Amino acid sequence: MGVIATLLPLDRCLQRVHVAVRGQHTVTPCRGWDELFAACAREPVHLAVIDLFADGAASFERVRQLRTRFPRLTLIAYVTATPQRARDLFDAGRAGLDGLLLVDLDDSPQAVRTVVEQAEARGVAALLRHRLAVMDPIARDTILIVVTRAHLRLTSHRLAETLSVTRGKLLERLRSERLPAPQKLIGWGRLIVAGQMLDDPKRSADGIARALDFPSGSAFRNMCQRYVGATPLEIRERGGARYVTAQFLRAIGRAELADGLEQVVAP
Secondary structure, eight states, X not given: OEEEEEEOSSHHHHHHHHHHHTTTEEEEEOSXXXXXXXXXXXXXXXXXXXXXXXXXXXXXXXXXXXXXXXXXXXXEEEEOOOGGGHHHHHHHGGGTXXXXXXXXXXXXXXXXXXXHHHHHHHHHHHHHHGGGTTSOHHHHHHHHHHHHTTTSOOOHHHHHHHHTSOHHHHHHHHHHTTOOOHHHHHHHHHHHHHHHHHTSTTOOHHHHHHHTTOSOHHHHHHHHHHHHSOOHHHHHHHTTHHHHHHHHHHHTTOGGGGTTTGGGSOO
């Protein structure tokens, strides 16, 4: 079970996080930035939900320090939106935050759960981002999008719209990099995020299938077999997201880019 650290002065916000992730994550509440840093150093915290304005003013320097000390930490801002804070919220994305929740606007338990899952997917995408740096930008961004938006019902048309290119241009760029068709890439994106979810031993294959909108648990298991020749349990045992990412890089002819993943991938 993953550990989420929180810095949320408003009790109702903390309660909503507890409800949203109950049974999937342990929540460690912190009362200040120093306590948050200590928790991240002491416990296996993989995600932090923070109020940027916990000290009154936006604490972007603290966010940068968190990013520097804990580069694998996924960060979600959970803030009260006011006209005076509009500029700060615009800057939040550039500060390295992975997700944003607005108090009393989009923070139902389901909304919190969705933002947490999407932010985790962005963390998984980091496994690929630097490895794909030399790839055609449109092709690279397509791969990153199918991972970060694995929870959505993507199609080749929606991918093209997201990238602001025509579907023909998208297909052309994928072919130039000898990548699979969009629908196959979408499948890989879902499987990479599923691998990340499988890192949590409390998550079942059926629960992951529901979270990623598979028709059934059987459909998810069948995809695991078709893409990597393994069951969900075997994927978990072989390293979860890192294992699936390595298999994806091999499948697209970039086995050399799997360096650094090999030590957790079973032969």
